[in-house]
Amino acid sequence: MKNLMNYIWLLNACNNSLLEAEILSKQALERYDEFFKEIEGIKGEERDCLKKELENSILYIDEKVKFLQLLSEKLKEVIPLLKEE
Amino acid sequence: MISSELKNKVMTAKEAVERFIKPGTHIAFGGFTILRRPMTIAREIVRQGIKDLFVTMNGGTLVEEMLAGAGLIKWLETTYLGLEGGMPVAYAIRQAIESGEIELIEDYSNWSFAQRTLAGRLGLPFMPCLGDIGSDLIEYDTFKKAGLRGKKENGDFIHPGIPPKKYEIIDDPFEGFGLRPRRFLSGEDSCVNKTNAYREGKINSKKYTGKEGVKVALVPPLMPEVCVVRAQRVALDGTVRIEGLIGPDLDQSLCGRILIVECERICPPEELRAVPEHNQIAAHFVHAIVEQPFGAYPSAVPNYYDYDYSWFKNYVKEVNHQPKEKVKEFWEKHVKETRDDWDYLYNRVGIKKLFSLRTDPKYHYNPNLDRFN
Numbered sequence: 001m002k003n004l005m006n007y008i009w010l011l012n013a014c015n016n017s018l019l020e021a022e023i024l025s026k027q028a029l030e031r032y033d034e035f036f037k038e039i040e041g042i043k044g045e046e047r048d049c050l051k052k053e054l055e056n057s058i059l060y061i062d063e064k065v066k067f068l069q070l071l072s073e074k075l076k077e078v079i080p081l082l083k084e085e
Numbered sequence: 086m087i088s089s090e091l092k093n094k095v096m097t098a099k100e101a102v103e104r105f106i107k108p109g110t111h112i113a114f115g116g117f118t119i120l121r122r123p124m125t126i127a128r129e130i131v132r133q134g135i136k137d138l139f140v141t142m143n144g145g146t147l148v149e150e151m152l153a154g155a156g157l158i159k160w161l162e163t164t165y166l167g168l169e170g171g172m173p174v175a176y177a178i179r180q181a182i183e184s185g186e187i188e189l190i191e192d193y194s195n196w197s198f199a200q201r202t203l204a205g206r207l208g209l210p211f212m213p214c215l216g217d218i219g220s221d222l223i224e225y226d227t228f229k230k231a232g233l234r235g236k237k238e239n240g241d242f243i244h245p246g247i248p249p250k251k252y253e254i255i256d257d258p259f260e261g262f263g264l265r266p267r268r269f270l271s272g273e274d275s276c277v278n279k280t281n282a283y284r285e286g287k288i289n290s291k292k293y294t295g296k297e298g299v300k301v302a303l304v305p306p307l308m309p310e311v312c313v314v315r316a317q318r319v320a321l322d323g324t325v326r327i328e329g330l331i332g333p334d335l336d337q338s339l340c341g342r343i344l345i346v347e348c349e350r351i352c353p354p355e356e357l358r359a360v361p362e363h364n365q366i367a368a369h370f371v372h373a374i375v376e377q378p379f380g381a382y383p384s385a386v387p388n389y390y391d392y393d394y395s396w397f398k399n400y401v402k403e404v405n406h407q408p409k410e411k412v413k414e415f416w417e418k419h420v421k422e423t424r425d426d427w428d429y430l431y432n433r434v435g436i437k438k439l440f441s442l443r444t445d446p447k448y449h450y451n452p453n454l455d456r457f458n
Contacts, residue, residue: 001436002427005378009350009389013318015446016328016388 014071021064094323094374095351098129098426101373105311105343106130109137109159111246113202113307113341115314116384117144117332119169119392119457123313124148125347125380128429131155131420139246141309143198143333146175147384153181154404154416162191164198170457171397176405177412184409189227191251193217197304199333204306205340211253211303215280218254218293218302226251248305254293261288261299309341315381316366317389319346320354323371326364329387329449335365347375349389377426379439390442391451 042050096104106112106126116122127148130138137159140149146166152158154177167173181187193201200212217223228234233247242249261267265279282288289297314334318326325346327334338344346366351374357364379389383396404412423429430439444451 001431006350006376009378010352012389012446013350013352013356016449019446 011075018068025061094371095321096373096375098125098347098375098377098380099133101345101375102126102129102133102135105345105373106133106135106138108135109139110135110311111139111141111309112311112313113309113337114140114142114145114148115312115334115337116148116381117330117334118165119147119384119397120330120332121315121327121334121386122147122381122384123315123345123347124151124382124384125315125375125377125426126313126345127151128420128423128426130157131416132423132425134421139309141307143195143202143337146178150175150177151416151420153178153187154412155421156181156186156413158187160189160191161187162193164193164195168397168400171394171401172405180409180412189231189233191228192222192225193304194220194222195333197222197252197302198307199336201304201307202333202336202340204304205308206336209306211305213301213303215278215301217252218300223252223254223293223302246308246310250305253303254300255303256294256296257299257301264288264299307337307340311343311345312338312341313345313347314338315386316346316348317386318350318352318357319348319371319374319376320352320357320368321374322354323366323368323374324354324357324364325366325371326357327366331365338366339370343372344370345373345375346371347377347380349376349378349380349386351376379430379434380426382430382434382439382442385442385450387449388444388446390439391444391454392456393438393442394455394457397457 039050114123114127124147128151131151134155134157136157138152138157139160139162140152140158141162142149143164145163146168149158149161149163149166150168153161153175158178158181161178166175166178168175178187182190194217196216197214200214204210204212226234228244228247229251233244234251235243235249237243257263264282265274265276268274288299290300291297293300314325314327314337316325316327318328320326323346325338325348338346344366354368382390383393385392400415404415419433420429423433430436442451442454
């Protein structure tokens with residue numbers, strides 16, 4: 001256990017850092033319809049700026065999700081190895 | 086890539102205590118009551134049996150109760166001596182004071198002590214405060230009675246860590262200009278430090294200085310030889326990240342000469358650089374980094390584990406009103422006889438107990454545990 005603790009606390013720090021991301025993403029989902037309605041009125045330069053902003057958000061979110069998903073899958077591989085003796 | 090130079094600060098608790106703490110060392114312990122107390126270094130002091138310590142802290146008392154129980158404190162400068170509701174007056178400390186084992190005990194309020202650490206951190210000769218005026222903290226001065234205040238014939242201070250006065254009370258040179266509520270008499274302003282002295286007509290007094298006016302207490306800087314603090318994460322270079330309540334820890338950590346930081350986890354510097362504004366202590370102030378997961382047990386480390394209420398209940402049951410030998414025996418059996426903190430945590434506390442204290446990321450503490458009312 002002594003040798004595992006640094007890794008366990010690394011996962012803990014990772015989990016703790018996700019709380020704000022969870023709260024913010026839930027808020028963004030709750031306000032999505034309101035946001036979507038507003039898009040129709042956007043024209044010209046504003047449209048280009050918004051498109052770029054959203055593309056950057058998607059890129060950033062997908063990158064984070066990719067690593068979190070990968071980590072989750074790797075950790076799931078360990079669970080069967082930890083069955084009670 | 087971490088250079089070997091950066092790794093030089095990383096050491097075991099045994100090495101840190103051997104290197105920096107000697108009999109008689111003036112040492113300040115961080116944390117607050119049952120929060121983030123630096124128990125790993127404190128327990129190692131008990132194992133090494135380092136005596137005659139001059140211990141200071143703003144808001145004990147777990148560390149100090151253990152050191153007193155083990156007979157290692159000579160002088161104590163503090164603000165609070167209790168184990169919360171479980172033991173409102175810390176028993177081993179009381180016993181050590183009554184028996185004369187703790188020779189001197191000096192007392193400040195939490196706020197004035199915090200101001201002392203701030204003066205120490207900033208290299209200022211004093212800081213002002215108001216709270217202690219009118220209390221008997223002003224008159225009560227055991228270091229003075231013991232002849233430890235003032236200067237020797239050669240001009241040196243009698244003790245390098247003890248200021249020549251506990252307080253100096255002066256007339257406010259700004260004649261009460263800064264006191265609230267003065268300008269905003271409705272009380273609606275963003276300053277939390279308000280007084281009713283204006284409303285109650287107590288703004289001026291001749292007490293302390295003989296001159297009619299508003300009084301201010303000046304407190305001297307705190308300058309311990311060694312400061313010890315517990316953090317959640319410390320980077321290999323020494324950058325410190327404390328999560329949750331910080332209290333007076335930052336000023337107290339940086340008011341002395343040597344800073345030992347014990348932590349839950351040593352991490353790569355880039356991890357803490359990602360959000361640099363969340364870090365509190367710069368790398369170059371740190372002299373020793375000691376990694377010990379669960380090392381603050383039985384106190385709490387926000388985002389990692391809660392305090393162990395059952396430990397406090399058991400301690401009260403085993404120690405309260407017992408003779409001194411029994412108290413000493415408790416700390417010898419539970420701490421002194423262990424090889425190191427892993428031995429203590431794994432074999433005396435148990436891994437199941439430790440993990441039962443884990444915090445919920447949603448709350449930063451564990452909402453399902455018994456706790457002090």
